[in-house]
Amino acid sequence: MTSSPIVLITGALTGIGRATALAFAREGATVVVSGRREPEGQSLATELQKEGAPAAAFIRADVRHEADVRALVERTVTRFGRLDVAVNNAGTEGATGPITEQSAENYDAIFDTNVRGVLFSLKHQMRAMLAQGSGAIVNLSSVAGLIGFAGASVYAASKHAVEGLTKSAALEGAAAGVRVNAVAPGPIQTDMMERFTGHNADAKAGLLASVPAQRAGTVDEVAQTIVFLASDKAKYLTGQSIAVDGGFTAQ
DSSP states (O other), X not given: OOSSOEEEEESOSSHHHHHHHHHHHHTTXXXXXXXXXXXXXXXXXXXXXHXXXXXXXXXEOOTXXXXXXXXXXXXXXXXXXXXXXXXXXXXOOOOOBOGGGOOHHHHHHHHIIIIIHHHHXXXXXXXXXXXXXXXEEEXXXXXXXXXXXXXXXXXXXXXXXXXXXXXXXXXXXXXXXXXXXXXXXXXXXXXXXXXXXXXXXXXXXXXXXXXTTSSOBOHHHHHHHHHHXXXXXXXXXXXXEEEESTTGGGO
């Protein structure tokens, strides 16, 4: 990264996205955050400057719509002159349940955000980065992108697609100095995990008991991994997926 990189984060208003925005701000980056809720976005941009970002901005965008994504990248580059880092965090787990109960509506809801959104984000971010001859992109995958999950087949399929997009984009960008990697969080203490376990204490305890570290990860632990992947400390690292999972996928 440059001394004050320009960082763009989708799905930045809560959870891992918010923690990542704060982590970059504390590193002295200029941070552009995106999401669908204007008041929360403007509030976060103000907070980021208080945390150390020399400049911060909120740009409303819904990654399900390519026009929104194109405008998000173009407005970022127009305002700040370049795009050094992009974090594609926007995602949804959708409805859980066995394959025999899945619907076209649930498939569309999950794939439109998790796959279509990442595809179009990569498309426009890479165009900007290839033109300038540098850049780092980090996609949010999941341990469900590395292994199967009974009861979460459509979500797992969407995150497997993110893994494939990451590797393919990395191959296309490598010679031009554009790196593309992914982080694959395991059980992380977020609202998404609460929804995934049905807000059921026993289900949550059972999930965490399957983690070798015997605890949920924190959003800050994922954020620090993303900051590392975007930094010059990882400049020979591309096309990889780093599992931040307390040993879950090592079993």
